[in-house]
Each structure stands twice: as structure tokens, then as C-alpha cells.
Amino acid sequence: DAKTTQPPSMDCAEGRAANLPCNHSTISGNEYVYWYRQIHSQGPQYIIHGLKNNETNEMASLIITEDRKSSTLILPHATLRDTAVYYCIVRVNSGYALNFGKGTSLLVTP
Amino acid sequence: SAVISQKPSRDICQRGTSLTIQCQVDSQVTMMFWYRQQPGQSLTLIATANQGSEATYESGFVIDKFPISRPNLTFSTLTVSNMSPEDSSIYLCSVEGVAGVWETQYFGPGTRLLVL
Numbered sequence: 001d002a003k004t005t006q007p008p009s010m011d012c013a014e015g016r017a018a019n020l021p022c023n024h025s026t027i028s029g030n031e032y033v034y035w036y037r038q039i040h041s042q043g044p045q046y047i048i049h050g051l052k053n054n055e056t057n058e059m060a061s062l063i064i065t066e067d068r069k070s071s072t073l074i075l076p077h078a079t080l081r082d083t084a085v086y087y088c089i090v091r092v093n094s095g096y097a098l099n100f101g102k103g104t105s106l107l108v109t110p
Numbered sequence: 111s112a113v114i115s116q117k118p119s120r121d122i123c124q125r126g127t128s129l130t131i132q133c134q135v136d137s138q139v140t141m142m143f144w145y146r147q148q149p150g151q152s153l154t155l156i157a158t159a160n161q162g163s164e165a166t167y168e169s170g171f172v173i174d175k176f177p178i179s180r181p182n183l184t185f186s187t188l189t190v191s192n193m194s195p196e197d198s199s200i201y202l203c204s205v206e207g208v209a210g211v212w213e214t215q216y217f218g219p220g221t222r223l224l225v226l
């Protein structure tokens with residue numbers, strides 16, 4: 001699986017959009033980009049995933065660049081409950097384990 | 111999605127003893143995974159458990175230390191054997207292929223283990 005690079009930490013004001021970047025410059029054509037988050041002391045929570053098109057669900061939007069070498073997870077209106085570690089993971093296909101890196105620790109402040 | 115429970119949620123154990131962690135899913139799932147998260151660290155895969163076959167272990171993890179059972183499509187156990195303080199971690203199970211639908215992995219709440 002391709003390696004990902006994320007900033008170790010970010011801050012965001014409550015109510016503002018949180019934009020979390022991820023670099024995956026060695027991604028292969030059949031690899032998907034997944035985002036999970038882990039709120040303190042809980043199991044990781046699936047957020048969203050995509051191959052090459054932008055995706056949106058009730059939690060977030062995923063913007064993947066045209067060359068697929070980077071992506072951005074957008075939380076449109078961050079709340080204090082969005083404070084968590086966010087993991088960007090690249091994976092070949094379903095049925096394979098997830099390779100968790102260090103992630104980005106997002107702190108949402110009042 | 112799937113509802114996943116783990117037992118126990120936490121435990122404090124003495125070195126040299128063993129602990130069996132249970133993972134129960136409310137739907138039939140094809141694949142189950144066991145991860146470990148050491149204090150302040152990210153998640154590391156221990157093994158993949160498929161029903162009807164031996165678990166597949168990652169480098170650095172061995173069956174004698176972490177035996178796994180997968181008796182059916184909704185249940186798995188992970189045993190941490192002959193524990194030492196270095197085994198103090200959060201142990202998480204995850205599942206994929208819920209009711210035959212392949213989408214992503216869903217995680218249980220984790221078991222917090224402290225070895226004294």
C-alpha cells in the first residue's frame with residue numbers, strides 16, 4: 001500500500017470548516033483513499049473513502065486531486081466533538097487490513 | 111454497518127497470566143481483524159481471522175503469544191498469553207464484508223489492558 005503523509009496536528013475554530021490534508025504521492029491506480037478518525041479512548045470511526053472522484057456524505061467531503069497524489073478531508077462546520085485523531089489511509093481494495101500511520105490530531109476550539 | 115461489542119472493555123492483569131478478549135458482531139461478516147494500539151501510538155495489525163481457516167499473523171506477532179479463534183461468522187476471540195507489562199495496550203477488533211456487502215471496516219470499542 002502507498003504511504004501517506006499528514007501534518008501531526010491542526011487547530012480549528014468551532015463552526016469553521018476544518019480542512020485536513022493528506023499526501024499520497026505514490027498511490028497506485030487501484031488504490032482507494034480512506035479516512036477514519038479516533039476520538040480519545042474509542043475505536044476508529046469510518047468517515048469516507050474515494051477512488052478519484054470527490055465524495056460527500058453526512059459527515060464530510062473528500063476532495064482528491066486530479067493526479068490523485070493528495071487529498072483533503074473537509075469537515076464543513078467543525079464542532080468540539082470533532083476533536084480527534086484523523087487517519088488518511090490508502091488501500092488496494094476491500095478485504096485488506098488498514099495501515100494506520102500517525103494521523104493528524106485535530107483540536108477544535110470554542 | 112455493524113454493531114460490534116468487545117468483552118471485557120478493560121482489565122488489569124498480573125504478568126504471566128493470560129486474557130481472552132471476545133469480539134461479537136450483530137451480523138455475519140466475512141473478515142475479522144485484530145489490532146493493537148500501544149500507549150500513545152497508532153494501530154498495528156496483529157492478525158486476520160477468517161472463518162474456517164487459520165488466522166494469518168503479521169510480522170512480529172506469533173500464534174503462541176496471540177492465539178485467535180474464529181468459530182463462526184459473528185464471533186472471534188484473541189488471547190494474550192503469558193502477559194508482560196509490554197502487552198499493556200488497547201486491543202481492537204474490526205470487521206469487513208458485513209452481510210456480504212464490501213464497503214469498509216468497522217471497529218469495535220476496544221479492550222483496554224493493563225499488565226502489572
